[in-house]
Each structure stands twice: as C-alpha cells, then as structure tokens.
Amino acid sequence: MKDNELLFDRKSHVLYSKPCKKEILAKIALHYPEAERETVWEKVQRQYAVYLSDWRTDLGGKKNFHNGVGGTYDCIAIMSYYVVCKAVTSFREIEEMEENLILPTFRKLKFVDCNKPFWRKLMYKAFVRAKIGCDKWHDYEMSVAPYETAKPIYYEFTACPAAEFAIKHGLANIMPALCNV
Numbered sequence: 001m002k003d004n005e006l007l008f009d010r011k012s013h014v015l016y017s018k019p020c021k022k023e024i025l026a027k028i029a030l031h032y033p034e035a036e037r038e039t040v041w042e043k044v045q046r047q048y049a050v051y052l053s054d055w056r057t058d059l060g061g062k063k064n065f066h067n068g069v070g071g072t073y074d075c076i077a078i079m080s081y082y083v084v085c086k087a088v089t090s091f092r093e094i095e096e097m098e099e100n101l102i103l104p105t106f107r108k109l110k111f112v113d114c115n116k117p118f119w120r121k122l123m124y125k126a127f128v129r130a131k132i133g134c135d136k137w138h139d140y141e142m143s144v145a146p147y148e149t150a151k152p153i154y155y156e157f158t159a160c161p162a163a164e165f166a167i168k169h170g171l172a173n174i175m176p177a178l179c180n181v
Contacts, residue, residue, distance in 0.1 A: 001042045008049045012057035016048065016077035017069040023097045024081045031088040040084065047080040051169065059139050059161060069101055072139070075162035075178045079171050095177035120153060127155045 134140040141159035166175040
C-alpha cells in the first residue's frame, strides 16, 4: 500500500518519517522472506492507521517540532511494527531502530564540547526553547533547571505522548527502547 493511501486524519496527524519507514522495512527484510515482506509492511501500515484512529488530535500535526524524524509519530510507527512482528523482533532491535533515527543528528555535532561554557550556554538556551515548544503544544511536559555556570545542564521530561500512547495500548514494556537512546 502506498503511504498516501493510508487512511487517517491528516489534519491532526502526520505520517511516519521516510527514515522511519526505511528502518521498519529493513527490519522486515531481516525477518521475512521476500514474498511476505509487502504483506507484513501493509499490516504495519494498517496497524498505524488503526492506532491513529482513536489517538489525540491536539498534537499539532506538521506544525509541532516533536512530530519530525524520531518523534511521536515515528514512535507510534515503531510500536505498530512491534505489534505486527512481535514474534520475530526484540527489545534491542526496537531500541536500535530508534537510535538509528535519533542519533545521526547528534553525531553531526561532534565538534561540540558540552564542557565548554559557550556550548553549555547554547545547549541550555536550546532546551529552554524546546520547553517553550512543549508548553505551546501541551504534549511533552519538560522542566529545565536554571542555568548555573559551574553546574551541568539539567532537564527532564515528566510527560510524553508516546509514553501515554504506549500505556494506553499495553506497550509500556517497549517504551524504554524508544526513550533511552
């Protein structure tokens, strides 16, 4: 099935990212013979659409910065893959998929030394800006400790729509694979 044929409310939700689709298809190719791959992928797509049919509609769609690569909707797509392919996949494989989506961005920043004052201050400002986005969409709840020159930056998420989704659908057991990269 083509992605544009997938039936879900596109005003409220977004499609998983292309890198996420690539990750899922690669894992399907690892576990299934070529003749079955398209059928398995279609089951994953249909599961994704089913999940979105009764999911929150207030997450901002394309306007929300959390809905990009590795974000909320990619997590839902990976959970869809997990549900369809539970018999052949593992916790580590789910973790690896999320790592492959999230970590490339951070690896590009290898010139950044977070121990130097300039970069620490810049990172603090980035986290404060992210918190503003979280507050705007009321999706993730984030707190950022005040900046102190001699101390590390501290932030934490106290709520997450992907975790809320996992709990709702009985998938809390794989949520750490999606959060702890």
